[in-house]
Amino acid sequence: MWDPCIKAVIKSCPDSKIAFDRFHAVAAFYRVVDKVRNMEYQKASESDKEVIKGTKYLLLKNKENIAKEEPPRFKQLLELNENLAITYILKEYLKKLRDYRYPGCATKAIFDWCSIALESRLPPLMDFANTLKSTPVESSITLDTPSIQASLRG
Secondary structure, three states, rough: OHHHHHHHHHHHOOOOOOOHHHHHHHHHHHHHHHHHEEEEEEEEHHHHHHHHHOOOOHHHHHHHHOOOOOOHHHHHHHHHOHHHHHHHHHHHHHHHHHHHHOHHHHHHHHHHHHHHHHOOOHHHHHHHHHHHHOOOOOOOOOOEOEEEEOOOOO
């Protein structure tokens, strides 16, 4: 999922297809979430830093795994920082891309996701979206459900 790896595969095996499975795409995006969180922490006031501090795993959790005592802090964090809220929403949206049953709809959803990430103007999100969008026409994104293999065509 990283540019050097993609370039090496294309150079060594030009006729091959590159597959970004859901697990590795989401795992790579978790690193993006942490980069955005760190960026926002560095820019924050002292009082805002107290809210952001210690939220790494809270932002990475699935919605259904957030403990009963965590929602007030989670809500405070997302209300306090729009960039973290956007990043969290995009994380959830990325995980839902696997639910599409038709390749054309899945491809459109991937491009829509990339457009939202690019509009955020957050460098880590933009880099991730550009990685997804810049894969050559011969490459593909595989959404790991039994019924979908969507090609990303540009």
